[in-house]
Amino acid sequence: xxxxxxxxxxxxxxxxxxxxxxxxxxxxxxxxxxxxxxxxxxxxxxxxxxxxxxxxxxxxxxxxxxxxxxxxxxxxxxxxxxxxxxxxxxxxxxxxxxxxxxxxxxxxxxxxxxxxxxxxxxxxxxxxxxxxxxxxxxxxxxxxxxxxxxxxxxxxxxxxxxxxxxxxxxxxxxxxxxxxxxxxxxxxxxxxxxxxxxxxxxxxxxxxxxxxxxxxxxxxxxxxxxxxxxxxxxxxxxxxxxxxxxxxxxxxxxxxxxxxxxxxxxxxxxxxxxxxxxxxxxxxxxxxx
Numbered sequence: 001x002x003x004x005x006x007x008x009x010x011x012x013x014x015x016x017x018x019x020x021x022x023x024x025x026x027x028x029x030x031x032x033x034x035x036x037x038x039x040x041x042x043x044x045x046x047x048x049x050x051x052x053x054x055x056x057x058x059x060x061x062x063x064x065x066x067x068x069x070x071x072x073x074x075x076x077x078x079x080x081x082x083x084x085x086x087x088x089x090x091x092x093x094x095x096x097x098x099x100x101x102x103x104x105x106x107x108x109x110x111x112x113x114x115x116x117x118x119x120x121x122x123x124x125x126x127x128x129x130x131x132x133x134x135x136x137x138x139x140x141x142x143x144x145x146x147x148x149x150x151x152x153x154x155x156x157x158x159x160x161x162x163x164x165x166x167x168x169x170x171x172x173x174x175x176x177x178x179x180x181x182x183x184x185x186x187x188x189x190x191x192x193x194x195x196x197x198x199x200x201x202x203x204x205x206x207x208x209x210x211x212x213x214x215x216x217x218x219x220x221x222x223x224x225x226x227x228x229x230x231x232x233x234x235x236x237x238x239x240x241x242x243x244x245x246x247x248x249x250x251x252x253x254x255x256x257x258x259x260x261x262x263x264x265x266x267x268x269x270x271x272x273x274x275x276x277x278x279x280x281x282x283x284x285x286x287x288x289x
Contacts, residue, residue, distance in 0.1 A: 022036060026044050026052075029045050029047075071145070071149055072141065106123075106184040107184065137187055138186075164191070169237070172237065175237075199242075220235070241269050
């Protein structure tokens, strides 16, 4: 009497010479331990694990979502560091009182006219009048900066920021009075970031008033025109500069602009704003006293 043959184990689908003790929980193919990958539920063979991976476009999207925003963090850090340095020099910086550092770094048409201290069109964008002024600007910069930088990348984000800052300085020298009042703050550049984001969304078919950006922009414009001691020129100048940049750097895919224009536009806006500052100081009335 012949005995029944002993049961045979299936072999691995990739290694025919190896017995497979388990099988893929997705397709059922037998596989050895080397050819199985632990999944959320069960184990998958290498083929199923590869098929389950997102495509390249999706992986890039996920990677971009985790991209750090170094320029945004750096700008916030520089503004905070300057403020702390000013506090060490004079604790009145914590309030909205004028200090010697404000006078040394702030922007005023008459002062620039008589001293030729052109560095003020940049340094004025990094000084603040009180902790509330700093906190409000840095909160919006942190929120908007990350949004814009993830879309533009670090280099174009930095170019747009300084183009907006110079646009705000031009607005200050053009529209604000020719007395000895000092203007400072990151508001011009922050308004520029709002302009970049708002115009970019509009060009891509997004109604900004269906987003938080629309209400933020409206609220800040109301504050600009209704509250005292607010630089209308700085805010509007930065907003206009940022909006021009946004029209080109965030052009939609169905209305593309040349790649060079995405780089040239913020450079051109910043250059025109700097020339505008020169014209305003040399041509407009200044304080005489």
